[in-house]
Amino acid sequence: MLKKEHICCKIASGRVKPLLIDTALPANLELAGSLLAVYLEAYNNSMTRMELEQLAGNVISASVDEKFASGLNKLLLDRTEFSPAAELDHPAYRRKLFLRSAELFKQGKLSAPPSAGTPDIYGDLPAFEKMAAFDGMTPDALLKLYNLAQCQALLVYASNIELRLADPDVSGLRKVMKAIKFFRLLAEFTNLKSKGIKITISGPYALFAPSAKYAVSLAALLPVMVNLKKWSLEAMITFRERELKLKLDEKLELHSPQRSFSSFVPEEIRLYHRHFAERSADWQIIGETPFLDAGNQQIIFPDLSFASKENGKTIHLELFHRWHAGQLSARLELLKNHPEIPLILGIDRAVITKAELDEQLAGYPELRQRCWLFSDFPGVENTLKVLKTVQ
Amino acid sequence: MTNNLLRFDAGTLLLELANIADFPFELAGVFKHDPRTGNFRARACDYARIVLTLKRKDFPFTDRARDYANLDTLVLKEEITPHPHQHFALEKWLAHSGRGVVSLPTGAGKTILAVLAISRIRRPALVLVPTIDLLTQWATVLERFFPVPVGMLGGGSHDIQNLTVSTYDSVVLNMEFIGNRFGLLIADECHHLPGPGYQLSAAMAIAPFRLGLSATPEMDAERAATLRELMGETVCHVGIDELEGKVLSHYQVKRMFVQLNAEEEQLYRKQRAIYTAFLRRFGINFASRCGWRDFLIACSRFPGGKEAFAAFLEQRKIARAGRAKLELLENILLSHPGERIIIFTADNDTAYSIGRRFTFPVVTHHTRSAERKAFLDAFRTGEYPVLVTSKVLNEGVDIPSAAVGVVFSGSGSVREHVQRLGRILRPSPGKNQAMLYELVSAGTSEEYTSGRRREHQAYRQRR
Helix, strand or coil: CCCHHHCCEEEECCEEEECCCCCCCHHHHHHHHHHHHHHHHHHHCCCEHHHHHHHHHHHHHHCCCHHHHHHHHHHHHHCEEEECCCCCCHHHHHHHHHHHHHHHHHCCCCCCCCCCCCCCCCCCCHHHCEEEEECCCCHHHHHHHHHHHHHHHHHCCEEEEEEEECCCCHHHHHHHHHHHHHCCCEEEEEECHHHCEEEEEECHHHHCCCCHHHHHHHHHHHHHHCCCCCEEEEEEEEECCEEEEEEEEHHHCCCCCCCCHHHCCCHHHHHHHHHHHHHCCCEEECCCCCCEECCCCCEECCCEEEEECCCCCEEEEEEECHHHHHHHHHHHHHHHHCCCCCEEEEEECCCCCHHHHHHHCCCCHHHHHCEEEECCCCCHHHHHHHHHHHC | CCCCEEEEECCEEEEECCCHHHCCHHHCCCCEEECCCCEEEEEHHHHHHHHHHHHHCCCCCEECCCCCCCCCCCCCCCCCCCCHHHHHHHHHHHHCCCEEEEECCCCCCHHHHHHHHHHHHCCCEEEEECCHHHHHHHHHHHHHHCCCCEEEEECCEEECCCEEEEEHHHHHHHHHHHCCCCCEEEECCHHHCCCCCCHHHHHCCCCCEEEEEECCCCCCHHHHHHHHHHHCCEEEECCHHHHECCCECEEEEEEEEECCCHHHHHHHHHHHHHHHHHHHHCCCCCCCCCHHHHHHHHHHHCCCHHHHHHHHHHHHHHHHCCHHHHHHHHHHHHHCCCCCEEEECCCHHHHHHHHHHHCCCEECCCCCHHHHHHHHHHHHHCCCCEEEECCCCCCCCCCCCCCEEEECCCCCCHHHHHHHHHCCCCCCCCCCEEEEEEEEECCCHHHHHHHHHCCCHHHHCCC
16 A cells, blocks of 8 residues: 555645556556566565665666655565564574673673674664565556555545446446445445446444544455446545545556455455365365345345355355344345245354344244354354254 | 344444334434434444433333443452542542543552552443553553453454453554443543544443543643543543652753764754755745645655755754763763663664663564563563663553663653653652653754753753
């Protein structure tokens, strides 16, 4: 993500417009290529953060537009991981020296300045960390990512956004809905009839005061939106102490590095996938989760789908966290009437108590077996238990 | 059980009515209709008012918002005999329905006051603190006084218990999940709370009982109003002079001026001329609210900006850490052999350069938590008699054995300066008088900075 100092925009008549770069311009491609070469060189030679900064700094200061170059550098830095320097056990080394200096001080003396050639006692500060991983890309992809990041950097100052879809297709809508749910945002739909639909997206608390709390989540929706067909987005942002209108649409030709939202896997989901694969002999998680058409214009967007290794049977899982508590009653009613829908439900304990769930599903013992309660995040063991019951 | 539900939803409250016509209009100013979910929504911090109003009018509803039970059996593991000022503060706070801010000087026992408040209110309590050092410090104190597990949120921990301590930063991300699990919210160093990032945390909690604690509650009117709304009125204020020599150590403050050497002075003047000429050229005034922002923008946009910014950094570095200052520090250290000394700097670079020069432990935000704890423990026991820090130990950290403080460099913030003094004021066996040195480069902008930060009662009396 770009920071405030990297933003390039034009402000006029209460509007803000990101200044995007020409991704096909040879000079831009050359600059992106030079920086990428620096990062690859640094990675191949396990350079320190300080060495990398110096090398990249040379390219930045030699560039015509330093702000642009710094922005590209920031995006590459975000794709880099560092690990502590391992040559010396610095904490142990320090402790030995500190004990000696403490003894001297108690005798009314001070340690002499360190002599040349002795290891730096603070040689494990971040500046000395070594480059451990780098997620490289092509110069063209870096420039496209830069344009997207410029728009996201402005969206970080929004408290809500209005997305208009002129010709919404179910698949695109599903991705948007899944992303909204994932980022714990709320959406209000307005049917614009022949002009498509408008989706106003914000966080629960945004009803009371504009809040930057949801801004990063709103900005994170952009890569999903740019994959849609005919889209436009409007947001009021508070930037440089002014209220400004930001408008983005498909004409900007923004590109998302993630072609499908389902390819973006957050850490907790990644861990869940790993534990599931380790512990389950009978089931596997399906990569692409389809949506379920429950009829009567009811569409269910499951969070995960599982396939039986034995017979290929597919079961979907929908999670109800605290922030979509309002939709649980409707889903339970649907499943009471349509037990054939292959859906199991994981429900956050904050949404409903065990006694309340038992009461709501009295008379539906099979359905009760398809629901379980969890705290914060559903465990793999409970998922497997319910899958076994359903099978 | 009724069909009207009050529910906690991501830091807000939802009122789900069986019949929308039953909406209690006494709460029209609190609830808003939410078109996104089709029900009524209120801020979580209005929970007490909502429940009291609904109960008063016998409105049938099921409270599913509150996710905690009273801790009726909670007792202190060891008895506390409060100091008179602590007893007074507690009674004042209780008289304000367990809601309000208490202002006590550093070292006056705010943590103990909070322990007493928890034991009287007997509700699950969430304590908010600004730093990881305070996180572990508070958890240790709560574990000492209460026979229940104490959870921690922040610094790599995510353990929620009925008594939990969290950093402000961690709770920003988590309050929407845990905001209904505590009946008492305690905000340590609560002057941080009105910040735009943090205030939402208190607004997203339902806790009816709220205790704000601060040694330096002074703030502008807008922030003061926010704090009042979230935590309540200031119910008790005790000044540093009321406790000096009783609960707090006697102290002395010595401001010492040093002259830059000829070479440094020449370079300082040269760099300052470049930077101030740039300010004049673009009409930038640091006294205005946007001065610093305007300077940064001008530096990035206009010719000469890069040089002006480099000159600004260079002249500041000379003023903050000239050679003469380092020599004076050496003399101060030698005049207190073996004493527990804490050295404060304005920036990490200076802290590490002092640490390298004298082989002293340095605590900054880069210090990993295990080593930070080890440094503080060794300092408390006297194994390491000197500790260097930039800003992370400014607030709250309990190091009573520190008798000497050296402000090697600092900002113009009164709050920072008072808090730094507070680090050495805690009483400790054998500590007769605390001593704070303030090192200032004469003839530089540091003189003005020093003057600004001393605008507090704690310093005025020592001039």
